[in-house]
Amino acid sequence: LRAHLNLMRKLLLAAAILIIPFCSKAQQSFFRKPKAEIRAAVKKSSPAITTVSQSDTCDVYKLSSGIIESCYYRKSNCYKLKQVFSSPSNQVLQKSVQTMQAALTGIYKKTTDNTWIDTQNGAKIEMSTIKGKNQFVLLYTRIQ
Numbered sequence: 001l002r003a004h005l006n007l008m009r010k011l012l013l014a015a016a017i018l019i020i021p022f023c024s025k026a027q028q029s030f031f032r033k034p035k036a037e038i039r040a041a042v043k044k045s046s047p048a049i050t051t052v053s054q055s056d057t058c059d060v061y062k063l064s065s066g067i068i069e070s071c072y073y074r075k076s077n078c079y080k081l082k083q084v085f086s087s088p089s090n091q092v093l094q095k096s097v098q099t100m101q102a103a104l105t106g107i108y109k110k111t112t113d114n115t116w117i118d119t120q121n122g123a124k125i126e127m128s129t130i131k132g133k134n135q136f137v138l139l140y141t142r143i144q
Helices: 004-027 035-044 089-106
Strands: 047-056 059-063 068-074 077-086 110-113 117-118 122-131 135-142
Touching: 035 059, 035 068, 035 077, 047 135, 059 135, 089 117, 089 135
Parallel strands: none
Antiparallel strands: 047 059, 059 068, 068 077, 077 135, 110 117, 117 122, 122 135
16 A cells, blocks of 8 residues: 555656646747747657647647647637647546646636636646546636
C-alpha cells in the first residue's frame, strides 16, 4: 500500500509539473495568432509538436507532452483553441483538474466554477472533464 501511495504522489507531482506551464503559455503560443504563423511555429518545433491534421478551418497538433491542441480558424486567425489533457487514472485526473483550476485562478479572473477571463488577451477560458476517458479540456474563445 505504501508503494502504491508513493507512486500516486509521484504521478500527481509529474502531472502538476507538466500542466502548469501550459496554462500560461497556451494563449501566448497559438490563440489569436494567424494560421501561417502557427504552422511555421509548428514546423520549426518538430518533433516536439506533430501535426495530426490541417484544414482551412481547423488544425490539430499533438505536443510531445501528450496534449492535443486544436486551433479553429476564422479569417485565417485562431479564434478558438481547444486543449485536451490526458491523465492515467481518475484520481490523477481530479488532482490535475484541481491544480489547473488553482493555476488559472492565480493568473486570470474567475467568473464561474469552471470559467475564467483573460482581459489582456481577450479570452474566455472554460474547463470541462471527460471522465470516461480521464481527460480534461481547456477551451479558449475570443471575448468581444
